[in-house]
Amino acid sequence: xxxxxxxxxxxxxxxxxxxxxxxxxxxxxxxxxxxxxxxxxxxxxxxxxxxxxxxxxxxxxxxxxxxxxxxxxxxxxxxxxxxxxxxxxxxxxxxxxxxxxxxxxxxxxxxxxxx
Amino acid sequence: xxxxxxxxxxxxxxxxxxxxxxxxxxxxxxxxxxxxxxxxxxxxxxxxxxxxxxxxxxxxxxxxxxxxxxxxxxxxxxxxxxxxxxxxxxxxxxxxxxxxxxxxxxxxxx
Numbered sequence: 001x002x003x004x005x006x007x008x009x010x011x012x013x014x015x016x017x018x019x020x021x022x023x024x025x026x027x028x029x030x031x032x033x034x035x036x037x038x039x040x041x042x043x044x045x046x047x048x049x050x051x052x053x054x055x056x057x058x059x060x061x062x063x064x065x066x067x068x069x070x071x072x073x074x075x076x077x078x079x080x081x082x083x084x085x086x087x088x089x090x091x092x093x094x095x096x097x098x099x100x101x102x103x104x105x106x107x108x109x110x111x112x113x114x115x
Numbered sequence: 116x117x118x119x120x121x122x123x124x125x126x127x128x129x130x131x132x133x134x135x136x137x138x139x140x141x142x143x144x145x146x147x148x149x150x151x152x153x154x155x156x157x158x159x160x161x162x163x164x165x166x167x168x169x170x171x172x173x174x175x176x177x178x179x180x181x182x183x184x185x186x187x188x189x190x191x192x193x194x195x196x197x198x199x200x201x202x203x204x205x206x207x208x209x210x211x212x213x214x215x216x217x218x219x220x221x222x223x224x225x
Contacts, residue, residue, distance in 0.1 A: 002157065033213075042217035043158070043202065056212050090157060102206060103148060104213065106157035 003027065004107035006091050012113045018079040021110045025072055025093030031055070032074040033094070033104060034066055038087040049074055081114045088112075119216035121203050126222045127193055135188045135219045137203030148204040149177050149188045152218065158202055161188070190221075198223045 003026035013019055025032050034046040045058035049068035060066075063081075068074040078085060088111050092104035118140040127133035139147065146165040150158040164170060164179035164186060176189040188201055200218040207214070 002159070035215075043215040045214065048212070088155075102213075103160040103163055104158075105160065108157055 002105040002107065004091060004093050004105050006089075006107035006110050008110060009108065010111050010113075012115060013081060014115055015081055015083060017081050017114075018077065019081065019112065021076040021078070021089055021091075021112075023074045023076070023091030023093075023107055025074070025091075026095070026105055029093035029095045029105070030072065031094045031102075032068055032072070033092040034060075034074070034076050035090040035092065036087045037090060037109075038084075041087075043090070046076070078112070083114050086112055086114045119203055119205055119214055121201075121216045121219045123217070124220045124222070126224060127190075129193055129195060129223055129225050131193050132189065132191050133193060133221065135190070135201050135203075135221065137186045137188070137216060139184050139186070139203070139205045143207040144181070144184075145206045145208070147177075147179055147186045148202075148206065148213065149175075149186075150202040150204065150215075152200045152202060154199070161201075193223050195223050195225070197221065 005024045007022045030051045033048045035043045037043050046060040047066050048056040052068050063079050066076045088109045090106050090109045092106045094102045094104045121137045148163050149161040152158040162177040169178045174191045179186045200220045202218045203216040204213050
């Protein structure tokens with residue numbers, strides 16, 4: 001157990017709909033990252049937040065948005081869903097690197113199926 | 116940014132040693148991560164190298180050469196449960212932006 005929680009575990013929805021994925025980082029971690037992983041594909045970095053502020057953006061579509069709240073949990077909003085958005089969505093968190101590293105700890109993921 | 120390159124697939128025999136290579140292009144390079152990911156599961160952290168040289172952690176070791184932009188993950192005494200994808204990831208910039216490679220799918224055969 002990494003200490004990162006994600007809800008829901010599975011989500012099935014129709015094209016054109018909107019969904020919200022939720023992530024709670026490990027206790028004390030200030031950074032949250034979102035990744036998309038399609039079947040047999042690598043991890044695609046979407047966005048990073050640090051202590052409530054957007055820190056880095058990857059290949060995130062305009063239909064997708066995210067935020068990190070004062071209690072440090074984060075939400076990823078996916079709208080106007082398309083079949084190609086079906087994927088595993090991972091959240092990861094990292095701390096300040098007390099050992100000099102900034103390893104990311106991943107949540108179990110949310111499997112999104114768009115039908 | 117980073118450009119991470121690693122082989123797509125490898126096959127090795129149970130009990131053997133396998134080396135998974137990773138090359139990267141540096142731009143504000145800070146360090147290199149290795150993660151293990153079993154199919155359908157979350158990646159788990161294996162190692163982080165900042166300085167040149169070999170770091171050993173049980174059956175797994177990771178090597179870094181900053182001057183060559185090169186790293187490898189060495190797995191010894193392979194077990195069937197080591198069948199997984201191994202992700203190389205480079206960290207760069209002041210905010211430690213991490214870029215993942217596409218991963219190397221390792222199949223361990225009896």
